Amino acid sequence: MIKFPPTIQNLIDQFSKLPGIGPKTAERLVFYLLKWSQKEKDEFAKALTDLSHSITHCSLCHNISENDPCLICSDQARDKAKICVVAEAHDLSAIENTSEFKGVYHVLGGVLDPLHGITPQKLKTDQLVAKIQENNLTEIILAFNPDMEGEATMTYLKNLLKPFTKIKITRLARGMPVGSDLEYTDEITLSNALKNRRDI
Ligand SMILES: [Zn+2]
The missing domain is CATH 1.10.8.420 (RecR Domain 1)
Structure with missing residues (x-):
């Protein structure tokens, strides 16, 4: 019928x-x-x-954009020595909305989830390492949701970035409820989590 x-x-x-x-x-x-x-x-x-x-993807940070490089990567005022690594483009927007971060980004394209076939090879991890090797970075901020996949991804990245001993590696401060989503976290909470970020 x-x-x-x-x-x-x-x-x-x-x-x-x-x-x-x-x-x-x-x-x-x-x-x-x-x-x-x-x-x-x-x-x-x-x-x-x-x-x-x-809509295309920025070849530098992998954010969605109408331009390549995107407006953030081509902005001379942004501090290129600081990279905030996020899972998805909407996480980047959430952080941009706080106006707290003046560096640039790296959009990983997801989080580790081996049960659903999302292995490190499926994410933009090689591109992140290449970027670190080619640039003089001072800090990498891992800004992921405080849930199981987010934590697993941060642990993986922490180990991956271990050889780069001169770079400070930080994560968002505790304060965001466990299991919460960056995308839906209010700007003040997210801004504070960014301001009070800590070494890992
Ligand atoms: Zn970009």
Whole structure:
């Protein structure tokens, strides 16, 4: 039995791929969109098309960007001797929103999760080591969620970076609740965690 015309069903299927959106919610979204004017629908479609055509990754920090290098990496005022390592681009935005960090970033592309096949080789770890070898760094801040995968990733990186004895390696201060998410941590808490970062 076909419930909806294929065009509608296709869009429902596409929305269902998004996190937190089940088939029922996807259905509701699609029927909501049907009530939009042609202009509104065109703008929505264009925003989505622009996403795939205009967004690239910065070849230096691996953040999502419209420019390569990104605005942060090409900013002369940023302290290139300090690198904040984060799992994902949205963690970078969370830290940027605190205005506390004036260095540059390295987006690892995820956290270690061997059960789901995320091994160090799947992350931008080699690129991080290369960056350290090529630049005169003073500090590397590991800014990961205080959960199991985040902790495992920090432990892995700590060992990986051990040979670079001249570089200070720090992590965010305790204070962020265990299991919390950088992305959803309020700016003051995150700003304090960054300000009071400690050696590991
Ligand atoms: Zn960049």
